[in-house]
Amino acid sequence: MGEAMRTQVAIVGGGPAGLLLQQLLHVAGIESVVLEQRSRAYVEGRIRAGVLEQVTVDLLDKVGVAARMRREGLVHDGFSLAVDGERFRIDLKGLTGGSTVMVYGQTEVTKDLIDAAGARGCPVLFEAEDVALHDLDGERPYVTYRKDGADQRLDCDFVAGCDGFHGVSRASIPADVLNTYERIYPFGWLGILADVPPCDHELIYSNHARGFALASMRSTTRSRYYVQAPLDTRIEDWPDERVWDELEVRLGPEAAAHMTRGPAIEKSIAPLRSFVAEPMRWGRLLLAGDAAHIVPPTGAKGLNLAASDVHYLSEALIAFYRTGDGQAIDGYSAKALARVWKAERFSWWFTGLTHRFPEADAFARRMQTAEIAYIRTSRAAQTTVAENYVGLSFG
Ligand code: FAS
Ligand code: PHB
Secondary structure, rough: OOEEEEOOOOEEEOOOHHHHHHHHHOOOOEEEEEEEEOHHHHHHHHOOOOOOOOHHHHHHHHHHOOOHHHOEEEEEOOOOEEEEEEEEEEOHHHHOOOOOOOOOOOHHHHHHHHHHHHHOOEEEEOOOEEEEOOOOOOOEEEEEEOOEEEEEEOOOOOOOOOOOOOOHHHHOOOOOOOOEEEEEEEEEEEEEOOOOOOOOOOOEEOOOOOOEEEEEEOOOOOEEEEEEEEOOHHHOOOOOHHHHHHHHHHHHHHHHHHOOOOOOEEEEEEEEEEEEOOEEOOOEEEOOOOHHEOOOHHHHHHHHHHHHHHHHHHHHHHHHHOOOOOHHHHHHHHHHHHHHHHHHHHHHHHHHHHHOOOOOOOHHHHHHHHHHHHHHHOOHHHHHHHHEEEEEEEE
């Protein structure tokens, strides 16, 4: 075992939650070390979320990591909702008194946060293997890991579990302490990334008899598309041309007429799940992001919930270090979960509204099309969609 290092907060996981937490703590003068199992190249190469809520944009501003996002990101004032090719617009800005969303890839957010950590001397240890958490229910927790073949130990005051759904942190909470809630959807999303201009200047969410489709983007020259696909789908069953053909049908004739085809530079299938683990704290371990909850990506909430969790967590840790009072730490889980559950509800509802469920009968299909028709004609219904999509306040 090498010489034990010490820090105030050991952060397990170098995704958006861990990296943003490190910067929120850094600007408040609190030290942390991020332990990431993968390489920097792997982390920076992952293609994931694409839409940032205003609260997430504000947090990146707060830590001084928003410059490139402001240069390269696309501010969106609305999106379209379509059913069987017929589409209408949800005026996010008009319905929420001015709120918008920022289209800027999670990949880019991650790169910007890693660059900031390097420039500010915040340790991010990539390829930290076999991370294990110890003495979480005591006063002196510590983390062990292996780096470059040598066993290491990191002493700390707190461990922030930001290591995603398959991480070690949530698994370190005793089973009799943890309550989990889950819904697994009977389909997945097949996503492609292509260097072609988007088919519209805004996103299009489409409910079609053949299944859900989403037209998104990363820039005015790079498009991101998704089609709902069966759970047993194999990538090899979806050559590019089949994906483009399906997108044209499901997104409707207007989108099809403006769709530019091109080779997929990335193609992947993601399962859809709703999941929440309670509580998000056990002793000196505090969970944030996908380590504690998962949403189906329909509502574009996953990355944004990671951001709101670390907002609450950083506030609690800052209060602790400033006053020695553990009250904010004690209140973290309940505060974070209040916003998590509202986003879980919206993501579950929006997925139910826009996807074709294999077991759904004709009545269920009529309920979907009637609800979309109601949203189309009701400002009140559109306002509900809009205020959830741009992101609810921190409260
Ligand atoms: P992350 O999973 O991003 O990061 C966790 C980090 O911990 C990873 O880097 C991992 O390597 C590391 N780690 C794991 N175990 C470890 C261990 N034992 N030791 C050390 N490190 C460990 N959200 C959206 O809003 N829109 C989308 O379109 C969307 N698409 C997605 C597609 C896929 C395939 C996936 C998996 C998720 C998608 N999400 C989407 C959700 C996603 O964006 C997450 O919400 C977001 O990455 C959450 O960030 P973190 O909580 O930091 O978790
Ligand atoms: C994306 O661009 O990856 C994206 C956008 C909106 C979503 C999900 C994914 O709801």
